[in-house]
Amino acid sequence: MKVRRDGTVGDVTVYLDDLIINFRSEASRITPLKSAVKRVFSTAGGLGWRELKVIEVNLDRIIERFKLLSEEEDFSDHTFAAYRARINRAFKWYEEFLENKEWTPFLSKDTFKGISTNLFYCYGTDSEAEKARTDAMTTYPFPLMRGGEAQLKLPVRLSRQDAERIKLFVDSLAVEGEAK
Numbered sequence: 001m002k003v004r005r006d007g008t009v010g011d012v013t014v015y016l017d018d019l020i021i022n023f024r025s026e027a028s029r030i031t032p033l034k035s036a037v038k039r040v041f042s043t044a045g046g047l048g049w050r051e052l053k054v055i056e057v058n059l060d061r062i063i064e065r066f067k068l069l070s071e072e073e074d075f076s077d078h079t080f081a082a083y084r085a086r087i088n089r090a091f092k093w094y095e096e097f098l099e100n101k102e103w104t105p106f107l108s109k110d111t112f113k114g115i116s117t118n119l120f121y122c123y124g125t126d127s128e129a130e131k132a133r134t135d136a137m138t139t140y141p142f143p144l145m146r147g148g149e150a151q152l153k154l155p156v157r158l159s160r161q162d163a164e165r166i167k168l169f170v171d172s173l174a175v176e177g178e179a180k
Contacts (some may be wrong), residue, residue, distance in 0.1 A: 001014050001017070002014070003015045003018050005097075005098055006099065007053050007054050007055060008039050008050060008051050008053060008054065009045065009050055010050025010051060011094070012037055012054060012090055012094045013034055013038060013050075013089065015093075015094050015097060016030050016033055016034040016037070016090060017030075017034070017119060019104070024104045024105070025104075025105060032085070032086055033089055033090040034090070036082070036083045036084075036087050036090070037090055038087035039083070040062060040063065040066045040087060041062065043066050043069050043070060044062050044063075044065035044066040044069055045062060050112075054077070054091050054094060055095075057091075059087060059088065059091075063080055066080070067080055079148055093105050136155065136156040137153055137154065137155055137156065138154065138155075138177060139151050139153045139154075140152045140153075140154060154166070160179065
């Protein structure tokens, strides 16, 4: 489905899907936002929730209605606050996108896939996002059988073909005999 850019809540969910499909952000970063939008608005927004205009939504009222309609589920205040923050972020991203089609939230190469707790979103163009995606490297700790730990620095997006090549290379480094 194509982003219509019509300013509706339904289009926000399409936009969030588009971020994943076009590799502009990790699914693990987008799915909680999309889930919050769908869960809250399908419960509290009525049957036509997808057609509500983002700029006309009173998020405080929607969240209060969601609280009332979700009493049986025993959500904590923290849950409602998390939903509100996620929806707010999704709406802000979408509004930025409506203003500038080239704008995209993306993760810096240092924080890609949540490797660092120093997560932040940058403003940038698609070409900057592409560079961050292709250059992103991370270090994976790997415990060794004899004790100690190897540090494997690999691309965040490792292809199956490269993984196979790395496996063969590491196999070539092994010395005969079992680890004790």
